[in-house]
Amino acid sequence: MKPKERFLSAIYRRPVDRVPLFDFLFQRPLYTRLIGRTPEAYNACDAMDLTMALRLDGVWIPYGCFSGWSPKMLADNIYKDEWGTTFQQNDSSWPIDAPIDYPLTSKKNLTKYRPPDPQADGRLNEINTALAINKVRGNNAVAVLGGVGGPLTISWMLVGYERICLNLYDDPGFLEQVVQMAVDFAVVAVDRMAQAGVDGMIVSEDLGSSAGGLISLKHFRRIYLPALTKIVHCIKDHQLPVILHSCGRIYDYLDDLAALEIDALHPLQRTAGMDLARIKKAYGHRMCLIGNIDSSRTLPFGSKSDIERETRETISIGAPGYGYILASDHSLHDGIPVESIIHMFDVAYNQGMYPIMDNKVS
Numbered sequence: 399m400k401p402k403e404r405f406l407s408a409i410y411r412r413p414v415d416r417v418p419l420f421d422f423l424f425q426r427p428l429y430t431r432l433i434g435r436t437p438e439a440y441n442a443c444d445a446m447d448l449t450m451a452l453r454l455d456g457v458w459i460p461y462g463c464f465s466g467w468s469p470k471m472l473a474d475n476i477y478k479d480e481w482g483t484t485f486q487q488n489d490s491s492w493p494i495d496a497p498i499d500y501p502l503t504s505k506k507n508l509t510k511y512r513p514p515d516p517q518a519d520g521r522l523n524e525i526n527t528a529l530a531i532n533k534v535r536g537n538n539a540v541a542v543l544g545g546v547g548g549p550l551t552i553s554w555m556l557v558g559y560e561r562i563c564l565n566l567y568d569d570p571g572f573l574e575q576v577v578q579m580a581v582d583f584a585v586v587a588v589d590r591m592a593q594a595g596v597d598g599m600i601v602s603e604d605l606g607s608s609a610g611g612l613i614s615l616k617h618f619r620r621i622y623l624p625a626l627t628k629i630v631h632c633i634k635d636h637q638l639p640v641i642l643h644s645c646g647r648i649y650d651y652l653d654d655l656a657a658l659e660i661d662a663l664h665p666l667q668r669t670a671g672m673d674l675a676r677i678k679k680a681y682g683h684r685m686c687l688i689g690n691i692d693s694s695r696t697l698p699f700g701s702k703s704d705i706e707r708e709t710r711e712t713i714s715i716g717a718p719g720y721g722y723i724l725a726s727d728h729s730l731h732d733g734i735p736v737e738s739i740i741h742m743f744d745v746a747y748n749q750g751m752y753p754i755m756d757n758k759v760s
Contacts, residue, residue: 402532402597405455405541409598409639409662409686411721417713417750418455419743420664420688422729423448426492431736440493442528449540452743455723458600459528460545461587465520480514483555490732500558505572513579516586525594541598543641544591548603549625550612552580559612566617577625585632592636599633599640600664601626606646608670615650623654630658641688645728646670652677656684665689667727674715678722686721691742693726697734702741709745717754724750 405418430436432451437444449457469477475487482501532539553576633640639661647670666672666689674690696708716722724746
C-alpha cells in the first residue's frame with residue numbers, strides 16, 4: 399500500500415498491509431541527523447523530508463502565520479505572537495514555546511481585542527508546500543494532515559489556565575465569548591485547508607494532565623464540547639477524517655469524544671495511565687487509536703530491548719482488527735536519543751505486518 403492509503407485506511411479501521419507510522423517531529427537533532435538540515439522553525443519542506451526518511455505514513459502541518467509576520471521580541475528569548483500571547487523560548491521548547499503572559503483578563507479588555515485574520519495571505523504557504531512535495535513524490539505520497547487548535551487550547555493561550563478555572567465560576571460568559579473566537583478562526587482555517595487539498599485534520603485540544611482531566615465534565619460539556627463539536631462538524635462537512643490530539647489522563651471525556659464521532663484519538667499518554675488495552679476494548683470499534691509508546695521514560699532512557707519490548711507489546715494490543723497507528727505518547731522531542739527513535743520505527747516497520755501473528759512480548 400502507498401503511505402497515504404495505508405494511513406487513511408487505518409484511520410477508518412479498514413484493512414492495511416502493516417501498522418502505519420506517525421509522530422510529531424519536534425526534535426531538531428533528528429532533522430540534522432537524517433536530512434542534514436536543522437530547521438529554525440517547523441516547516442513543511444523539512445517535515446516532509448524527515449517523514450520520508452523515517453518511513454512514516456502521515457505528517458502534521460499546522461495552519462500558519464500570515465506572510466511577512468515576525469514576532470514582537472520583548473527580550474532575547476521572549477516574544478509576543480500575533481494573538482498577543484507572550485512566550486518564552488528555551489533550549490528544549492522547540493517548536494512550541496511556553497506561554498508566560500496572556501492578552502485577555504476579563505470582558506473589559508475583550509471588547510477592545512481583535513483576533514488575527516484567519517484569511518490573511520500566506521497562512522496556507524506551508525500546507526501548499528507539503529501538498530506540492532506530495533504531488534512530486536507520487537507513489538511515495540504521505541497523508542498531509544492540517545492542524546488547528548481546539549477551543550480549550552486557544553482559550554488557554556489567550557486567557558491562561560488559572561483565569562479559565564476562576565471564570566468557570568465567576569464569569570462563564572466571558573469564556574464562551576473567547577471560545578467563540580477560537581471556533582470562528584478554526585472553521586475558516588479548516589475550510590481553507592480542505593479546499594487546498596489536505597487529507598485530514600488534527601485538532602489539538604489537550605484535556606488532561608498526568609493525574610486527570612483539566613476541567614470538570616460539567617464545564618467541559620457546557621462550554622467546550624459544543625465548540626469542539628462545531629469544529630469537528632466543519633471538518634466532517636468536508637468529508638475529511640478528524641484526529642483529536644489530547645494529552646493527559648482523559649478517561650472522563652472519552653464517551654463524549656466517541657459520541658462526537660471523531661475518527662482517531664492521539665496520543666494515548668502512557669505516563670498518564672492511558673491503558674491501550676482498556677481503550678481498545680471500549681472504543682477501538684469506534685475510533686482509530688494512535689500512539690502509546692512512552693516518550694518520557696522508555697524512549698529517552700530505555701535500552702534497545704526495552705524499546706523493542708514496548709513497541710511489540712503496543713502492536714500486539716493495538717493492531718488486531720486494524721484501526722491502530724504506531725507513535726509515541728506525545729512527540730519525538732529533545733531528550734530522546736536519535737538512535738532510540740530510529741530503533742522504535744525499525745521494530746514497528748518489521749513487526750507490524752498483517753496478519754499480526756507472533757507479536758508476543760519477549
